[in-house]
């Protein structure tokens with residue numbers, strides 16, 4: 001791909017004393033200037049992959065590059081091309097946000113004259129100008145997250161890796177952050193994010209890669225991925241009695257392709273016929289087995305359905 005800025009080829013990582021590879025022959029590319037979502041269930045190998053790309057984890061085999069630099073052969077140069085915002089706050093809490101930004105820039109060799117100016121610009125863009133000289137200790141979770149992203153941008157990385165960037169944030173902080181991330185993308189920074197929030201992944205990502213057991217299951221735009229399940233409508237039922245035998249009975253109904261248990265008494269039916277046509281047969285069947293419906297939801301497939309379909313598991 002001519003405009004690829006992250007290239008992963010046949011990447012393998014096996015941790016010492018482990019029987020299986022955490023990353024198992026993974027290949028994918030991220031295009032310059034896109035928001036790329038890396039999704040997978042717990043233990044799929046996302047953090048390990050990001051760890052290799054950001055030079056924190058040593059690969060066992062394969063190649064990976066960021067901004068045209070081989071991260072395995074040339075980690076020091078690669079670090080000038082990328083930035084990571086980890087899930088946990090790791091700011092120096094004894095310093096102000098402005099000092100955190102300026103020190104980070106110094107560490108990355110940004111010329112002295114540019115550090116303060118760049119810090120002021122970024123603090124302004126992230127809505128932190130007023131409180132840039134308070135101690136970080138006094139900051140809310142949402143503000144800390146903004147400082148972390150602003151800090152990561154101080155050395156003008158080509159690729160920004162965001163690990164669960166909005167986990168634990170209130171809706172307003174979340175929206176603010178996503179607007180900033182979109183701005184960054186629009187100005188040419190490539191964003192690679194991991195998230196457990198499927199709706200967020202679908203809304204934010206230009207493309208998503210779904211991985212499990214260390215290899216790639218699918219990679220496309222969210223729209224194309226959900227389209228791959230189209231023709232399938234979905235009926236979600238909450239049943240008044242949690243009985244595993246009911247799943248088999250419902251699955252045998254005409255028009256039901258397959259059934260998944262979402263939670264205790266919540267079933268998701270993937271249909272080959274329009275959802276409303278199935279309501280009466282389902283109700284009759286349940287009634288004949290001493291169960292009823294307490295909630296019904298008709299819908300089109302979402303990215304989460306694609307994910308469950310591919311991995312057989314929910315995200316959490």
Ligand SMILES: Nc1ncnc2c1ncn2[C@@H]1O[C@H](COP(=O)(O)OP(=O)(O)OP(=O)(O)O)[C@@H](O)[C@H]1O
Pocket residue numbers: 015016018022040041042043044045046047048049
């Ligand atoms: N430092 C480590 N030492 C040994 N095994 C590890 C280490 N880090 C991860 N693993 C194992 O590698 C596999 C992949 O883990 P990884 O953290 O990359 O997955 P993940 O997709 O990021 O999961 P999560 O969503 O839970 O963060 C798992 O089986 C995990 O137990």
